[in-house]
Amino acid sequence: MNDDTRLREGSALRAGGGQSPPREALPAASGHVSVARPAGVGAPAGVYAALDLGTNNCRLLVACPVGDSFRVIDSFSRIIRLGEGVSTTGYISEAAIERAIAALSICRDKINARNAQRTRLIATEACRAAVNADHFQERVLQETGIRLEVINRETEAALAVVGCSPLIDPHAGGAILFDIGGGSTELVRIERRPNESPAPQIKAWMSIPLGVVTLAERFGGRDVTPESYARMVAEVAVYVTPFADEHALDLSNMHLLGTSGTVTTLAGVHLNLARYDRRRIDGIWLNDADVTATIRRLLAMSYQERANNQCISAERADLVLAGCAILDAIRAAFPLPRLRVADRGLREGMLVEMMREDGVLKVPL
Numbered sequence: 001m002n003d004d005t006r007l008r009e010g011s012a013l014r015a016g017g018g019q020s021p022p023r024e025a026l027p028a029a030s031g032h033v034s035v036a037r038p039a040g041v042g043a044p045a046g047v048y049a050a051l052d053l054g055t056n057n058c059r060l061l062v063a064c065p066v067g068d069s070f071r072v073i074d075s076f077s078r079i080i081r082l083g084e085g086v087s088t089t090g091y092i093s094e095a096a097i098e099r100a101i102a103a104l105s106i107c108r109d110k111i112n113a114r115n116a117q118r119t120r121l122i123a124t125e126a127c128r129a130a131v132n133a134d135h136f137q138e139r140v141l142q143e144t145g146i147r148l149e150v151i152n153r154e155t156e157a158a159l160a161v162v163g164c165s166p167l168i169d170p171h172a173g174g175a176i177l178f179d180i181g182g183g184s185t186e187l188v189r190i191e192r193r194p195n196e197s198p199a200p201q202i203k204a205w206m207s208i209p210l211g212v213v214t215l216a217e218r219f220g221g222r223d224v225t226p227e228s229y230a231r232m233v234a235e236v237a238v239y240v241t242p243f244a245d246e247h248a249l250d251l252s253n254m255h256l257l258g259t260s261g262t263v264t265t266l267a268g269v270h271l272n273l274a275r276y277d278r279r280r281i282d283g284i285w286l287n288d289a290d291v292t293a294t295i296r297r298l299l300a301m302s303y304q305e306r307a308n309n310q311c312i313s314a315e316r317a318d319l320v321l322a323g324c325a326i327l328d329a330i331r332a333a334f335p336l337p338r339l340r341v342a343d344r345g346l347r348e349g350m351l352v353e354m355m356r357e358d359g360v361l362k363v364p365l
Helices: 094-113 123-130 131-144 153-167 212-219 226-247 261-270 288-299 303-308 320-333 346-357
Strands: 004-007 048-053 056-066 069-079 118-123 174-180 185-191 203-206 254-259 285-287 338-342
Touching: 004 048, 048 094, 048 346, 056 094, 056 131, 056 346, 069 094, 069 346, 123 131, 123 346, 153 174, 153 203, 153 254, 153 338, 153 346, 174 261, 174 320, 185 226, 185 303, 203 226, 212 226, 212 320, 226 285, 226 320, 254 261, 254 320, 261 285, 261 288, 261 320, 285 288, 288 338
Parallel strands: 048 118, 174 254, 254 338
Antiparallel strands: 004 069, 048 056, 056 069, 174 185, 185 203, 285 338
């Protein structure tokens, strides 16, 4: 993989406030290679790694700073469903732990192979919610050498903003950013006021304890009827509407900005891609009619038809409509005519933050 990510917009945003791990060397488990240790602020420019262990996915980016951007030199993404069953049992299952450790072992090997000297390795909702999260983190440390940092929801929202803000229309007054995850969904109102600050600013944010995995487990994601879909939308609206009542009063010259597998999948289906292509998806604009038509098309598909679609696949076929229900609740609460799709998010946000701290990006702070 060899991508440049432009960082000119949104340079004033920050994503601190997480529960950071100690910055000492990570102990290596017997028979395993230790992951690269986090370097302190002021570390020399080099190779950076950002890992996002979510409720549904395990994702890694390894990158080097290049001027006012960074170049991705390695990456990894795998659906592991870490949070499968957590909403009903309260526990991360042994099968999910094994899937996560297998994926994290690959990430560790990539980090070490690229000699990444500056890392941030985060976990989100599943590790916030599970009763046995501490046990899981200890297993991960012992078997992979990776010490996970479980971030809070505010930090998760802020990292999404840092990662996605370059896609805010420079002529817009701001955006309603949403990040539909596996176990939670973050909503952020971002405003740009040129007379006050050239960079977008977070004006309000919220996080709801519903994502594609939790919603699909509650209402069923395999065989979705119009009635069960409507119930999913209504459930999400219970959380979103109070936030919108306060923060959707003036939406003039704003647009939606979505980052998640839901919106990237929708964009791929809308374009009728034979297979998913990030270069055609990241930054694409969809109007309200496009989104409505594509969701209707997905609702009309059987589970097998969704599984056979190369932009959805069997891994997402039972989750994509739960994601659409979350999106529809957001669209109803924030009725904006345009949606921009971001195939970027927390990992990019972490890379930007680390590179800024080290002073290796030519971007004004």
